[in-house]
Amino acid sequence: xxxxxxxxxxxxxxxxxxxxxxxxxxxxxxxxxxxxxxxxxxxxxxxxxxxxxxxxxxxxxxxxxxxxxxxxxxxxxxxxxxxxxxxxxxxxxxxxxxxxxxxxxxxxxxxxxxxxxxxxxxxxxxxxxxxxxxxxxxxxxxxxxxxxxxxxxxxx
Numbered sequence: 001x002x003x004x005x006x007x008x009x010x011x012x013x014x015x016x017x018x019x020x021x022x023x024x025x026x027x028x029x030x031x032x033x034x035x036x037x038x039x040x041x042x043x044x045x046x047x048x049x050x051x052x053x054x055x056x057x058x059x060x061x062x063x064x065x066x067x068x069x070x071x072x073x074x075x076x077x078x079x080x081x082x083x084x085x086x087x088x089x090x091x092x093x094x095x096x097x098x099x100x101x102x103x104x105x106x107x108x109x110x111x112x113x114x115x116x117x118x119x120x121x122x123x124x125x126x127x128x129x130x131x132x133x134x135x136x137x138x139x140x141x142x143x144x145x146x147x148x149x150x151x152x153x154x155x156x
């Protein structure tokens with residue numbers, strides 16, 4: 001195996017030979033391979049899979065995620081940027097349990113939400129799926145991190 005540069009054009013001379021007796025060889029060929037950049041997905045580290053708050057406790061605001069990066073160091077150096085956290089409900093009807101729905105700041109990693117008054121979910125935790133999206137780098141479509149589960153329980 002040949003070590004290849006991360007981006008650029010590689011020129012190699014290739015000769016193919018089979019393992020037969022007698023071995024057959026094909027004419028030597030000159031090959032050029034162009035290696036282009038790819039948009040690697042962003043990543044982050046959740047600090048917890050569970051958040052528990054009291055009903056009627058008012059706004060929740062705490063750091064939930066850290067180490068948010070749009071990709072490997074060479075992408076950061078090239079200007080790749082974070083887009084946003086994407087949050088989906090396992091059960092969309094549970095969005096009614098919030099006066100302000102959960103959101104995560106892409107810079108600080110702060111999870112913020114406000115439970116609706118009398119929104120006790122002691123027997124029904126809210127399960128959210130969270131992904132981090134990068135900003136679009138033409139012609140790529142935005143990529144997302146691996147999905148992480150966040151469970152919010154609103155108790156008495």
